[in-house]
Amino acid sequence: MNGPQQPAPAADFAGWRAHQQGVVEQALSRWVPADSPARLGEAMRYAVLDGGKRLRPLLVLATAEALGGHPGAALRAACAVELIHAYSLVHDDMPCMDNDVLRRGKPTVHVQFGEAQALLAGDALQALAFELLVPGDGSLPAELSARLCRLLAVAAGADGMAGGQAVDLASVGVALDRAALEAMHRRKTGALLQASVTMGAATAAATPQQQADLAEYGACIGLAFQVVDDILDVTADSATLGKTAGKDAAADKPTFVSLMGLAPAQSYADAVLDRAHQALRRCGLQQADHLHALADWVGRRAS
Amino acid sequence: MNGPQQPAPAADFAGWRAHQQGVVEQALSRWVPADSPARLGEAMRYAVLDGGKRLRPLLVLATAEALGGHPGAALRAACAVELIHAYSLVHDDMPCMDNDVLRRGKPTVHVQFGEAQALLAGDALQALAFELLVPGDGSLPAELSARLCRLLAVAAGADGMAGGQAVDLASVGVALDRAALEAMHRRKTGALLQASVTMGAATAAATPQQQADLAEYGACIGLAFQVVDDILDVTADSATLGKTAGKDAAADKPTFVSLMGLAPAQSYADAVLDRAHQALRRCGLQQADHLHALADWVGRRAS
Numbered sequence: 092m093n094g095p096q097q098p099a100p101a102a103d104f105a106g107w108r109a110h111q112q113g114v115v116e117q118a119l120s121r122w123v124p125a126d127s128p129a130r131l132g133e134a135m136r137y138a139v140l141d142g143g144k145r146l147r148p149l150l151v152l153a154t155a156e157a158l159g160g161h162p163g164a165a166l167r168a169a170c171a172v173e174l175i176h177a178y179s180l181v182h183d184d185m186p187c188m189d190n191d192v193l194r195r196g197k198p199t200v201h202v203q204f205g206e207a208q209a210l211l212a213g214d215a216l217q218a219l220a221f222e223l224l225v226p227g228d229g230s231l232p233a234e235l236s237a238r239l240c241r242l243l244a245v246a247a248g249a250d251g252m253a254g255g256q257a258v259d260l261a262s263v264g265v266a267l268d269r270a271a272l273e274a275m276h277r278r279k280t281g282a283l284l285q286a287s288v289t290m291g292a293a294t295a296a297a298t299p300q301q302q303a304d305l306a307e308y309g310a311c312i313g314l315a316f317q318v319v320d321d322i323l324d325v326t327a328d329s330a331t332l333g334k335t336a337g338k339d340a341a342a343d344k345p346t347f348v349s350l351m352g353l354a355p356a357q358s359y360a361d362a363v364l365d366r367a368h369q370a371l372r373r374c375g376l377q378q379a380d381h382l383h384a385l386a387d388w389v390g391r392r393a394s
Numbered sequence: 395m396n397g398p399q400q401p402a403p404a405a406d407f408a409g410w411r412a413h414q415q416g417v418v419e420q421a422l423s424r425w426v427p428a429d430s431p432a433r434l435g436e437a438m439r440y441a442v443l444d445g446g447k448r449l450r451p452l453l454v455l456a457t458a459e460a461l462g463g464h465p466g467a468a469l470r471a472a473c474a475v476e477l478i479h480a481y482s483l484v485h486d487d488m489p490c491m492d493n494d495v496l497r498r499g500k501p502t503v504h505v506q507f508g509e510a511q512a513l514l515a516g517d518a519l520q521a522l523a524f525e526l527l528v529p530g531d532g533s534l535p536a537e538l539s540a541r542l543c544r545l546l547a548v549a550a551g552a553d554g555m556a557g558g559q560a561v562d563l564a565s566v567g568v569a570l571d572r573a574a575l576e577a578m579h580r581r582k583t584g585a586l587l588q589a590s591v592t593m594g595a596a597t598a599a600a601t602p603q604q605q606a607d608l609a610e611y612g613a614c615i616g617l618a619f620q621v622v623d624d625i626l627d628v629t630a631d632s633a634t635l636g637k638t639a640g641k642d643a644a645a646d647k648p649t650f651v652s653l654m655g656l657a658p659a660q661s662y663a664d665a666v667l668d669r670a671h672q673a674l675r676r677c678g679l680q681q682a683d684h685l686h687a688l689a690d691w692v693g694r695r696a697s
Contacts, residue, residue, distance in 0.1 A: 127552035128581075131560035135552065182517060185490075187509035206490035207563050210513070211556050214485060217517065218551030221524050225544035237539040241528035248521030249430035249438065253514050257434035260510050278431075 104384035108149060115148040116140065118170050122223055127215070134204040134212035135219075139177045142195035146389065147172040147287040150312065153381040154291025154305060157374075164231050164294040168239050171220040172287050175247050178216035179283075181209050183256065217247070238293050246286035255279025259344070267345045273314065280320075281313030288312070304374045308382065311367035315390050318360040321346035322353065327394060364390040407687035411452060418451040419443065421473050425526055430518070437507040437515035438522075442480045445498035449692065450475040450590040453615065456684040457594025457608060460677075467534050467597040471542050474523040475590050478550050481519035482586075484512050486559065520550070541596050549589035558582025562647070570648040576617065583623075584616030591615070607677045611685065614670035618693045621663040624649035625656065630697060667693040 123139050125132045148169035155165035184191040184199040185206060192202050201209035220243060225236040245251060255278025262275060288309030292302055325348055347356045367386040371379050426442050428435045451472035458468035487494040487502040488509060495505050504512035523546060528539040548554060558581025565578060591612030595605055628651055650659045670689040674682050 124552060127560070128557050129560040129564035131552055131557055179517075182513055185513065187488075187490075187513060208560065210485055210488065210490060211560050211563075213517075214482075214520065214550075215552040215556035217520050218547045218554075218556065221543055222547035222551060225540045225547070227544065233537040233540040236543070237528045237536040240524055240539070240543045241530065244521045244525035244528070247517075248525060249427060249434055249518040251521075253518035253521065254431050254434055257430070257432040257511065257514050260514075261432035 104381060104388075107381055108388075111149055111152050112145045114166065115145050115152075115169055115173065118166055119173065122170055123174075123216075123219065130204065130208065131211060131215060134200055134208045135216055137197075137203060138181045138200050138212055138216065139174065142197065143173070143177075144392075145173060146316075146385070147176055147283060149385055150284065150287035150309070150382075151291040153385055154288050155294045157376045157378045157382055158292060158295035158297050158301070160291060160294030161231070161235065164235050164239070165291060167223050167226065167231065168243075168290040168294060169287075171223045171239070171243055172283060172290065174216045174220040174223070175243065175252070176283060178213040178220075179247075179252055179256070181213040181216070185209055188256075188260075220247075235294065239290055242286050242290050242293060246282040251278055251282030251286075252280075255282065262345055264343045265345065267350070269347075269350055272345055272347065272350060276314065276317040277310070280317050281310060284313035284316060285309035301374045301376075304370045307370040308367050308374075308386070311363050311370060312386060312389055315360050315363040315367065315386070318347045318356055318363065319390060319392060321348045322356055322360070323392075323394065324348070325353065360390055407684060407691075410684055411691075414452055414455050415448050417469065418448050418455075418472055418476065421469055422476065425473055426477075426519075426522065433507065433511065434514060434518060437503055437511045438519055440500075440506060441484045441503050441515055441519065442477065445500065446476070446480075447695075448476060449619075449688070450479055450586060452688055453587065453590035453612070453685075454594040456688055457591050458597045460679045460681045460685055461595060461598030461600050461604070463594060463597030464534070464538065467538050467542070468594060470526050470529065470534065471546075471593040471597060472590075474526045474542070474546055475586060475593065477519045477523040477526070478546065478555070479586060481516040481523075482550075482555055482559070484516040484519070488512055491559075491563075523550075538597065542593055545589050545593050545596060549585040554581055554585030554589075555583075558585065565648055567646045568648065570653070572650075572653060575648055575650065575653060579617065579620040580613070583620050584613060587616035587619060588612035604677045604679075607673045610673040611670050611677075611689070614666050614673060615689060615692055618663050618666045618670065618689070621650045621659055621666065622693060622695060624651045625659055625663070626695075626697065627651070628656065663693055 119139050120136075123132070123136050125136060127135065151169040151172055152165055154160070155162070180194060181200045183189055184194055185201050192199055200212060204212070221240055224239045224243065225231070247253065255275055258275040259279055267275070285306060286309070288305050289302065292305050297305065324346065347359065351359060364386055368383060371382055371386070422442050423439075426435070426439050428439060430438065454472040454475055455468055457463070458465070483497060484503045486492055487497055488504050495502055503515060507515070524543055527542045527546065528534070550556065558578055561578040562582055570578070588609060589612070591608050592605065595608050600608065627649065650662065654662060667689055671686060674685055674689070
């Protein structure tokens with residue numbers, strides 16, 4: 092299960108990131124079929140390709156790399172997590188949810204293909220995520236496929252992403268305290284970001300302590316991501332974000348900024364990032380540079 | 395992998411069916427969580443419990459029983475297939491799809507819980523299906539979990555159920571010939587019914603020839619199910635069906651009845667059922683009574 096490891100200087104992070112984004116893009120293009128009937132494949136590819144920072148795949152790949160994980164499994168896990176993320180965006184943008192028309196600078200899937208096709212494309216992307224984790228050619232050990240399926244299913248389901256979205260829906264106009272807000276985001280965005288790290292770790296032989304520390308790192312990444320998201324929602328414009336800015340405030344949704352104020356929210360993001368770095372250092376990994384750099388990338392991003 | 399086999403006289407089919415329906419109901423009630431946040435669990439249980447013929451679970455269980463399959467795996471596979479079926483009904487009933495308000499004699503999920511909650515409940519049910527196939531307690535062999543995940547993912551996705559629904563959407567008002575209509579239904583309903591049989595077979599040590607014959611049996615069950623569905627859509631009333639009757643004709647959707655006429659469609663259903671029985675007989679199973687009876691149950695049903 093131990094693949095080759097290559098030196099990974101922090102200065103090279105931008106290059107590593109661009110390279111891995113290309114690898115993921117190519118793999119997704121190969122695995123999301125164009126030939127599905129009645130434009131379904133077209134809608135699926137539209138939802139998945141040519142956009143996004145690929146943060147979740149990068150977390151999978153960096154974790155697998157740091158631990159010497161199974162490269163083929165890591166790439167499949169990276170793409171599977173991204174498919175779940177992509178389907179959630181398609182459904183989240185629909186009129187009955189956030190009713191958003193702009194995503195990654197393009198019309199959303201339901202605007203481009205109609206609501207019914209968007210619904211089905213999201214559904215098919217979720218199924219495809221699990222299909223990817225169990226290749227028909229036997230190229231992954233069955234134990235690893237099964238473990239990855241479970242980690243992804245739990246993160247995507249009622250105790251994870253879908254449950255968090257339900258809480259989010261129910262929280263419009265409700266005065267959540269910070270603990271309740273964190274609990275919501277731990278499910279809504281945190282579960283899948285954390286699963287990206289734990290799935291990356293599952294492709295390798297991590298010790299139980301390393302698994303726990305990496306899970307803490309992943310949880311901090313998830314929380315930092317959301318706090319920064321809330322900050323950007325009030326400080327950035329739609330063109331920079333590639334999606335509609337200011338929509339949380341417009342929808343009267345509780346955010347870290349509405350709860351704490353802008354400057355304290357930024358300090359809180361910094362503190363959470365520090366915890367992520369500390370958790371990583373406890374792992375004692377030789378090659379954690381890209382994981383450290385990913386934490387900073389999440390915490391310092393402008394879009 | 396060989397569990398105990400019990401005698402299964404055909405005369406006892408109704409009793410066997412009622413018993414297994416109770417087992418499935420109990421298992422689903424245990425595995426679909428009530429405590430998911432913000433009423434999501436409630437919507438999921440509403441979509442899944444206390445309704446439905448449980449045809450797909452019965453196919454899984456009868457196939458596993460006939461081959462002496464792993465009982466724990468068979469029950470999980472039975473429930474997983476039913477969760478996929480249930481989620482597809484929830485999404486299919488939504489206003490952007492069939493816009494149906496009545497299902498199994500109750501208001502549909504989006505009528506009862508709102509569209510956003512229905513969307514999320516369907517999404518979470520799909521994730522839960524895969525979670526069920528990989529129990530966290532290690533009670534299933536990983537090879538079997540992985541194999542079941544793959545069979546289910548392929549049947550649910552763009553080459554299966556979701557793809558068939560996309561073709562169905564695109565076929566309104568279009569003059570399909572019988573081959574095109576069968577190709578659509580092979581995906582839309584056939585893939586999951588066939589997967590019920592192949593997943594049941596996967597829990598046991600079926601020979602390649604038995605697997606092929608059982609796949610043919612499953613394909614015939616799928617086709618017969620749809621032809622009878624089309625017949626009932628014009629001959630039964632909504633109260634008997636527990637859903638809106640006559641909706642295919644109202645929606646100008648091609649059906650076997652609109653294509654062939656009522657009496658020829660009935661003859662065709664009979665011929666397909668014969669093929670199902672023949673395929674089963676070729677398997678040379680000692681205990682195929684319930685599988686034969688299930689075929690007749692599908693072909694002769696009144697709702």
